[in-house]
Amino acid sequence: MKRIIFVLLLPLMLKAQLAFFPLSADYSVFQMNDSLAYVEFYTSFFQSNLTYQDVDDTLRASFEISISVNYNGKEVNSATHKFTNTLLDSSEITRYNQFSDIFKMALPFRRYNVKITLTDLISKNNGEFLLDINVPGPQDGFYLSDLELASAIQKSASDTKFTKNNLEVIPHPRRTYDILQPMLYYYVELNNLSHEAGALNTFDVSFSVTTEEGDTIKTGPVRSKNVAAHTQAEIGAFNAMSLPVGMYYLNIHAKDNATAGTSNSRKKFYVYKPQKKTDSDLNNLPDIDPVYNTMTFDELQNEFNMARYLASNEEENIFSQMDSSAALGKFLTSFWRSRDQQNKTAFGQFRRNYLDLANLATQQYSTSMTPGWKTDRGRILLMYGRPSEIERFANTIDTKPYVIWTYYDLEGGADFIFADRTGFGQFELIHSSYHKELNNPQWYDLISNRTSTNNGFR
Known part of the structure; x- marks a missing residue:
């Protein structure tokens, strides 16, 4: 069993606490040959912990990550990676953005003591992570x-x-x-x-x-x-x-x-x-999200149109009765707030995430006739989020162009297949293994230039 130790070196002086830099580390061992294993060491830390300084109208951080691998008290391998991160302004410093790195080594089969050190070269703050690792033979x-x-x-x-x-x-x-x-x-x-x-x-x-x-x-x-x-x-x-x-x-x-x-x-x-908000916290939220105060009636209607994939029949009926911006703003606030509560997200977070996906669909999937969020790919993106994997297949003599989206978290792995059957860039959903969507085991016939037209939908 491996032993992982997270180390904070603190002298007695309280001031020395400022030198601590939170660092995460892990490792994995893979097969290589009969005498060596391929070992990867992973590190990550939050960008917001770096110190940036003004350099030529930019903000610049410099840091290095070092690794020392020891066997029986002697260093047998080591490496250092140095980095510089340059930004235009402080708005690009994201609190939860993580910087990741990797060290790759070929090591003989035995146990090692590993020390990974992160040093901010501007503030001189540093952090360490110790690993006791076992590298087994094949x-x-x-x-x-x-x-x-x-x-x-x-x-x-x-x-x-x-x-x-x-x-x-x-x-x-x-x-x-x-x-x-x-x-x-x-x-x-x-x-x-x-x-x-x-x-x-x-x-x-x-x-x-x-x-x-x-x-x-x-x-x-x-x-x-x-x-x-x-x-x-x-x-x-x-x-x-x-x-x-x-x-x-x-x-x-x-x-x-x-x-x-x-x-x-x-x-x-x-x-x-995060801890769930109490009833008193929810009661203090505004009846109308301030984001709607400057939106026109048409803009409010368009927002709900993009969100229709999520709406219940009852919500559709309520929406059809809205005749003013104030009423529609209040309805949309309630609509999104219920999604925040269902998904345990902060007030307004589900809406922001959803509209980000709608904008992505508009940018990537729009055609001259159809906005991206109305296309099949836009609908799937908005309903199920970003796919875990995308495979693209270009037009060939045998087949029309098509793409396969895979969602690992839907029923243990669900595929969605979209094809451009007309040649105008309009990718239609022709098959999915997800039980709530269109299923056509003979989907390949629809994109083949050499087979019959048996649709096989069910």
Whole structure:
């Protein structure tokens, strides 16, 4: 079992407390060869803790992150990364924005003591994180690597420092999930899979969430996949805010169906939620959100039109009776406030998030005839949020252009397939595996330039 120590070095002088710089760190071990393991060390900290100084009409922060790996009291590996962050003005300093970094090392199989140090080169404030890590040797049969918890995972066409197996995996060493980071993403590698040329072997993989006492409180579906190589990456995600506040373990379970070999990997994480507002707090909120005071009647109507995907029949009926800006402003305030209460977000937060998505849809999916939020992709974006993964397929001799959106948190992984069947850039939803949406198992026929026109919708 690894031991993680968070260190704050405090001399007796009270003034020395100012030198502490909060730092998060974690690590994962992956298979490399018979004598070395590939080890990644992850760090993160909040931008607002940096000190910026005026330089040539800009604001500039400078800092460095160092790592020292020790075995039996002797340093066996080390590295230092130096950074400069330049901003135009202080409005770009975001309180909850995190800077992340990664160190990659090839290490022999043994136990190490690791010290990671962060130093603000302007204020001289610093923080340290100590890790006692175990780097085990490879196993003979099928086995899983360590789990990496992430704040985002997406396919990557270019190489960044966070890219592996054509995926950009942004680490989340803080391992705390909250309203600012509700989605828990994970990355794990399956090693020594049964892979033979011409053979169609498969593996099964699923996840579960357990408490410290071992009680299972969340499970994901078992997904069967084809084996493409001896070592294969597996990713997934779910909304951690569906869990109560507390400490949990994410467990990945996998089985190589050719050999019946099984393996498990797990990692600890935390869920934090702000305290719910009391009734007295809610009663003190204004009847009309001040944001509506300067909006015209048409602008208020347009806002509700964009939000219609969320509205109940009763809310539609109430809206149809609104005949003044004041009445409509009061109705919209109540409409959004109920969503804040349902989703446990701060007053006005759900509205801001939703309208941000509506603006994104307008910018990216609008056509000459249809605003983006009215398109199929706009509707799905507004109803289910940003997709976990997007795959784009260009026009070919065989198929029309189409895209696949995947939501890891919908029914254990739901796909939405949009196609430009007319050639005018209007991508229509032609199939989804999500039970509330259009389902067409023969969707490929709709985009094929070589098959019949059997629609197969149900």
